[in-house]
Amino acid sequence: MDNSLIRCERVTKEDYEKVMAILPPSEIYNGGDYLPDYFHLLIDMPNNEMYAAVIGDKFVGFALKTTIDDGRSVVTRAVRVSKEYAGKGIAGIMSKWMDIGGPLYRPEVIWHKFSGNRTHSPLLQLTDKGIFNKTSEQDFVFYDTHKRTLEIKYNVIENENQSSKAEYVDVNLLGQVLASTDHKHYLFPDNEIVADDVPYSAIKSNAPLIVSKRTAVVVSDLNCPQRTLLSISNCFQAPIGMFFIFNVYGCLSENIKKHLLLHFAKFLSRSMSEYILLRGISSKGTSWTFLDSAVEEFGFKRIEFYGTGVVSARKRIKNKL
Template structure:
C-alpha cells in the first residue's frame, strides 16, 4: 500500500463520501439509515481511509461488554483498492486509537458463510470460533392479510420484554444456559455478553424483543424457554427485518414469528422487504421455512440458507 493513504476518525459530514465507497450487501445495507446515529453514539467510532482526498474505506468500532469488547461493523472498501491492504491498515489504525483509551480485552465480528469460507484459513489463524448460527434469507413484498390466527395457548404466546425482564433473564443462570449456549446474545448481527450494561444497546426503538415459556417442559429455574429479537431497518431495497431466535421449539417459534410478521406488516408500508432469520441447532431449516411459509408472501424469492459465524480474539 502506498504512502499516500491516510487514516482518521469519521465524522457525520463524511456521510455521502462513506456511502460513495460502493454498494454492499445487495441492497440491504443498514449503514445509510444508521450512520448518523452510530456516529453520535457514545459506544461507536467510525474510521476512514483517505487517498488523494477520497474516502476509500470505512469501519465502525463498537464497544460493548462494559467496555471490554470491540466489535467491528459495516466494514467496506472501494473496489479499486481491494487487495491492497487498505482495510487491514485501517483496522490497525482503529485498534491503535482504541488501545490508547484502554480497557478493551477482546475483538469480535460476525460474518456470513461466503466471507468465512473465502477467508477461512486467514480467519481461523487469528480468531476463535465462538458461535455458528443457521441463517435463512427471504426477499419479498410481504402480504399478511390472510395470516391465520393460531390457537390461544397461554403457555406459548410470547410477551413483549422490557428492560427489567431482560435483567431478570441475564440474572438467571438456568435461563441463560437454556437460551444462550455460547453465553452470548447476537441481535442485529452484534454479539453481546449477558451483561446488564448491554441491555440498552439491545433494547432499541426499532427492536421487538419477545419471550415465552412452555411450562410443561421447563424446570422451575427457567424463566423463558424461547426468546426472539426482531429488528427493522430501512435500506435501498425497502426494509430489512432481522429475526434472531434463541431456544424454543416449532410451536413456540411459530407464535413468535406470527407476532414479528404483524410487526413487519405495520412498518413495511408495502415496501419490498428482506427478512433474515437466524437460529442455533434447536430447529431444522425445513421447520423454519415451513413457519415462514405460514406468512402469505406475494411472489417471494426462494429462501437462501447459510451460516452466521461469530469470531473473537484477544485484543492486541
C-alpha cells in the same frame, strides 16, 4: 501505493454521502446493505464509532466499531474499501491506526470481536487456522414476500383472537434473562447472544445495547427455562428491499407463530418498500420446520439469497496479554 498519503479520521453525520460513495450499496451483500438506512441510527449510539481512510478529500475506506461487554470488547463491523483501492492494504492500515490510537488502544479493551457471513467471509477459515477463536456459529434461512401479502395475512391471523402466550420484553426484563443462570444454559449455551450481527456476551449490561429503536424482543414460557423461546427482530431498508432480521434463541416450537404476530405488529407500522426479505437465525443444526410453517401462514416462501449462516469470533489484543 504511498501510505503516507493515507490518513484516518473520525466520521461524522455530515460525512454520510462520502461514506456511501466508497462502494455502491447496491453491490454489497447482493443489494442487502444495511448501512445506508442504519448510518444515522448507529452514529447516534454512544457505543459506536465510525472511521474512514482518506486520500486527499476522498473517503477510500470505512469501518464501524462497536464497544460492548462493559467496555471490554470492540466489534469491527461494516468494513468496506473502494474498488479503486481494493487489495492495497487500506483495511490493514485502518486497523493498525485504530489499534495504536483508537478504540482498541483503550486500556479496558481486551477482546477484538468479529461476526461474519459463513459463506462469504474468510472468518471461518481464519478460526480453523487458529488466528481467531470461534465463539459461536449459527445457521440462517431466507424467506421473501410482499408488504401487501403480509398485511393481508397478518390481519387474518390477528383477527383470529387467539390467546397469546408470548409477550414483549423490555430492556429490564431482557437484562434479567441474560443474568439468569437457569435460562442462560438453554438460551445461550455459548454465553453469547448475536443480535443485528453483533456478538454480545450474555451479560445483563449488554441489554440496553441490544435494544435499539428498531428492535423488538419477545419471550414465551419464561417460567420454564427448558421451553423458553426468546426472539429478537430488527429491520432495515436496503437497496433490494426491506429486511426483517429474526434471531431465535431457545426452544423453537409452535409458539413461534405468536412471536411473529407480535414482531410483525411493530414491523408493519414502519415505512418500507413493497418487497420484504426475512432472515431467520438460530443455533447451528436448527430444524426450521416450525419457522417454515409459521412464516408460510404469513405469506412468506423460502428462497436462496446470501449465505447459510453466521460465524462469531474473537482474538485477545496482543499488547494486553
